[in-house]
Amino acid sequence: MASAPAAKANAAFVDEDYDLALALYKQAIDASPNDPSLYSQRAQTLIKLENYLEAAEDAGKAIELDPKTGRHHHRKGVALFNLEEYESAKSAFEAGQALDPRNSTFKTWVRKCAAEMDDEVEEIQTGTHEPAKPSSTNGFPSSAVPPPVSQAASTSTAPSVLHGSPSGDEPSMPPPVDPNQPKYRHQWFQTQSVVEVAVLAKSMTKERVDIHIDQHHLRVVIRDAEGQQEYELDVDLYGQVDPPASKHELLKSKTEIRLKKSDAIKWPTLEKSNQKADAYAKAPTAIPTPPVQQPKPAYPSSFNKKTVDWDKLESEIKKDEKDEKLEGDAALQKLFKDIYGGADEDTRRAMNKSFQESNGTVLSTNWKDIGKKPTECTPPTGMEAKKYGKE
16 A cells, blocks of 8 residues: 555646655655655656656666566666666666567667667767767756867968868878877766766776775776776865765766765865855746747757657657556556546546545545545455554
């Protein structure tokens, strides 16, 4: 039987009050910290709020507690896809597909991830790929360290065909290489509990990468195939981290380090500095504004060479989700949402009142009956209701 906060959170989610649902799921998780369905449903709520990083964390926790439920892997994949972590998202969808091979939603998402990854590879091969610019993820700062521009390169007087060389057959001279320029870039972003550092080095193996995490220090060393050091990131961290709770992963596109914060403060920089840190505060409820029609973006960038019908893929995903055969709590929530979405005001009031007052044991659509008196808790046959703390 769902707890009172969980039942209220489910009702708030169905009513599309996601901020309230998020607060209620937190209460439910505090009361039942080992319930994977609560983490999974909170992940779905965070996806609705476009807080994809924390959604991926919650979905990962749900998988840790219950690795055999495909729904948890699906939500992790959606969160990672929106973070443009296409390789990790594809792995999550493939794990869910292995658990539920009849669910075509996973197949559609895997295709979409593969298309995004193919586009990135094509851009790199054709030289049209642009490194990601520093951006903000859900209000959290991120930082990328671009390669420094050599002064010699900016003042080079080497002849160039584009600037009127005597002969069109004469090749232009490449600019000098800055010996201080790092071979790989790194970028970082953060949530209230985690700092994630990504070194953009592809297809690394554990023999080539050494990562050392201390409470106030991070060091990453990458060696070439002969064992010679070719990159080093040596940082005194701004805040304190928990090394045993931190982890790293070698992906095809990067080396990812997730540092668990010891304190819930917002780091102004990755490196230690004199800048003042801000405490995280509860975000105020935003006043809804009419949606502004924006032109549909090109995925993943304006450099795409292939034509992919993203609208068709999106419609396929929505159709698959609509036709998906759900089980357990997910099926109940979908039924609740379908009935609630097409109901009038009195029916909605009856559903909310009966469901909440009965602790999730009664769901009525008859307001004339439900509105007259409180709805009693009616447990299933063979079970009895007990008040918390009493035998």
